[in-house]
Amino acid sequence: MRIAVIPGDGIGREVIGAARDALDAVSATHGFKLSYTEFDWGCERYTREGAMMPADGLDVLRDFDSILLGAVGWPGVPDHVSLWGLLIPIRRTSRQYVNLRPIRTFTGVETPVREAEFDFVVVRENVEGEYSEAGGRLNRGFPDELAIQEAIFTRAGVTRIVGHAFALAALRRGYLTSATKSNGIVQTLPFWDEIVAERAEHHPGVRWDAEHIDAPAAKFVLQPGRFDVVVGSNLFGDILSDLAAAVAGSIGIAPSANLDPTREFPSMFEPVHGSAPDIAGTGVANPVGAVWSAALMLEHLGRPDAAAAVLAAIETTLAQPSTRTPDLGGTASIREVTEALVRSAS
Numbered sequence: 001m002r003i004a005v006i007p008g009d010g011i012g013r014e015v016i017g018a019a020r021d022a023l024d025a026v027s028a029t030h031g032f033k034l035s036y037t038e039f040d041w042g043c044e045r046y047t048r049e050g051a052m053m054p055a056d057g058l059d060v061l062r063d064f065d066s067i068l069l070g071a072v073g074w075p076g077v078p079d080h081v082s083l084w085g086l087l088i089p090i091r092r093t094s095r096q097y098v099n100l101r102p103i104r105t106f107t108g109v110e111t112p113v114r115e116a117e118f119d120f121v122v123v124r125e126n127v128e129g130e131y132s133e134a135g136g137r138l139n140r141g142f143p144d145e146l147a148i149q150e151a152i153f154t155r156a157g158v159t160r161i162v163g164h165a166f167a168l169a170a171l172r173r174g175y176l177t178s179a180t181k182s183n184g185i186v187q188t189l190p191f192w193d194e195i196v197a198e199r200a201e202h203h204p205g206v207r208w209d210a211e212h213i214d215a216p217a218a219k220f221v222l223q224p225g226r227f228d229v230v231v232g233s234n235l236f237g238d239i240l241s242d243l244a245a246a247v248a249g250s251i252g253i254a255p256s257a258n259l260d261p262t263r264e265f266p267s268m269f270e271p272v273h274g275s276a277p278d279i280a281g282t283g284v285a286n287p288v289g290a291v292w293s294a295a296l297m298l299e300h301l302g303r304p305d306a307a308a309a310v311l312a313a314i315e316t317t318l319a320q321p322s323t324r325t326p327d328l329g330g331t332a333s334i335r336e337v338t339e340a341l342v343r344s345a346s
């Protein structure tokens, strides 16, 4: 299986090293081989050559089975340049319309909330919605300056993401929450709600609720245990999944998968966190988000056995106070955590 590796910037490079070590350990014990091709795309390349990736970068990626990405973004390069110069084009041209963000509690990871245990998945629409280029700015610099940005919701786009979420809920505990805001956003989100209700008819075994996004935002903190699968638009899913990561104890452990469920294009796996310039180079980045993302990649590549072994290694490692990084209240370095993960997965 051929993996394109884009470590990116800052701690992206550090945590991708850990993910590769974990993958090497588990592929050796499970009898398969991964080959990696590393790309130096990111902000350093942008500063040097004026582009985050080469002009044919998106074509190059097509030949791979999966993409493993660290993080992109660095002070000096505007964040919208780094995001729209690499990550968003990959998601869109590879038709990765599902952004899957599982989150759960682990023994040894303290959460800031009352509820002791939860385990849910945020399914974020990943290629349309509020993150669109449709719009413009007028009268720049004058008092009547204005900006317009259009949200794009298509029947095809909403149907496939909501269908994916219902199917996932059917495989899990059979409960779906649709994050909406159709009381205030009166065009796109009533349309979203209608399609959710339509899709529900195809999944009679799944219980579901539509809730205005402010309600799940509060309940993620107060009663996270009540959720199983939560589906939301691009913007809602983005914010809810970061909130979910924080509620689970640290953004450093949260993984994500950008999936093309049709498998026509490679899917991309990356931790939820960014390049963390504040801790880059200090050796304390938590590698668990990247390693868990690698486990999601193994699952997608048809190796659920190996994925389960990686997750078990994460559980074992987090349960030990001596192998927790500072974001989890520990003192371990990324190297110590990685060594523990590799030992446990071997």
Ligand code: NAI
Residues within 6 Å of the ligand: 011, 015, 070, 071, 072, 073, 074, 075, 079, 087, 251, 252, 253, 270, 271, 272, 273, 274, 275, 276, 277, 278, 279, 284, 285, 286, 287, 289, 325, 327
């Ligand atoms: P960030 O996720 O990089 O950092 C937020 C806070 O969490 C920081 O205090 C950081 O030290 C901490 N943190 C993040 N990951 C950690 C880890 N693995 N272990 C321990 N602590 C961790 O988000 P921020 O600061 O908003 O953005 C920094 C840069 O990253 C920006 O350029 C931003 O655009 C980019 N970014 C890129 C993303 C991506 O590539 N998918 C996602 C989010 C941000």
Ligand code: MG
Residues within 6 Å of the ligand: 238, 239, 242
């Ligand atoms: Mg985010």
